[in-house]
Amino acid sequence: MHESEIGYPPGPKGGKPYRAMINDLNSILSADKVAVATHFHADLLRREMPRFADELLNGSGDKVRRALENLHVLPVGIALSDLHPVGLNGPNRILWNHRWSHDKNPGEFVHAMALLAAEGHEFELYALGEVERAGEKAFRRLKEQLSDRVLLSGTQSSETYRQALCRSDLVVSTAHHEFFGVSVAEAIAAGARPVLPDRLAYPELVPSAYSSEFLYHESLETALSSILSSSRDELHRHRHETREHIANFGWEKVAPKYDSLLNELLSPHS
Structure with missing residues (x-):
């Protein structure tokens, strides 16, 4: 989950995107494994998603907590090869x-x-x-x-x-x-x-x-x-x-982590 609607600031018209939040909840409950890009996002989901589930479906928060117990953190990979500082003068x-x-x-x-x-x-x-x-x-x-x-x-x-x-x-x-x-x-x-x-x-x-x-x-x-x-x-x-x-x-370091998780998911013993 690169993003989720939990924690998204209200827009100019206010209100929460409940339909999108429900989609996130269903995705978590139906997945074999769940991964996010940062520890910040992981902590936010663990804290807020069970609370939302309890509000929406009374008593389902524990099920969401269990689904998020083994939440994986996989950073977004970045192509670094063409990114190098250029010497500058002036302001x-x-x-x-x-x-x-x-x-x-x-x-x-x-x-x-x-x-x-x-x-x-x-x-x-x-x-x-x-x-x-x-x-x-x-x-x-x-x-x-x-x-x-x-x-x-x-x-x-x-x-x-x-x-x-x-x-x-x-x-x-x-x-x-x-x-x-x-x-x-x-x-x-x-x-x-x-x-x-x-x-x-x-x-x-x-x-x-x-x-x-x-x-x-x-x-x-x-x-x-x-x-x-x-x-x-x-x-x-x-x-x-x-x-x-x-x-x-960089992808050189991040890609093997993705491969490892996918191999674990596809393993007949997982």
Whole structure:
């Protein structure tokens, strides 16, 4: 289960996607094995899905708990071979590479960039990702207020996108929902320093020894303000460690884990 509806933040109209949550519940109960991409997602399912099952079908929570006892964590595989940092001059480049949708919280990102610009920080922006209806207002505000700093925006070709990853100094997020974070993981692999909220699956994407440097608790603007005041060499002083950590999600290491679980599933003795 790359994603599930449990824990998904309500949209502008509010309410919960009960039909999709029921589909997730039925999938779990009918599966021989269940796997998710992160420990965050595993913990969320174990905590919330039995509760939902009890609300929906009184007394069925125990059945769901048993189904989730042996929940497997299989990270999303990432192709790393073409992701390498490019030496840069000039202002630091900040990358936003998420869907422009309510669950990714683009309004907070745009607000932070506007504050940093007003404070006099020099930076350039890659504001990438599909623009959905819920994110149109924030995207338009970014283009109106910071057009002179935006190098690329919206959806790009895969090659242009790859080049932007490799030319980024910082990858940021303000998301309220993230079960893995493929786009962030790819950016870190390409050499970008992560600046991520200390929630959701993000702590699993950075080395635990340096989590205090890469995960913020207050606001993105506060986290970036001090970082942008440092030199590029200082900014990237732990690049080796972050790229080494993300290498654990490369297909070379992840594919054998998938093979092992599938072989176990197909074994006549399983």
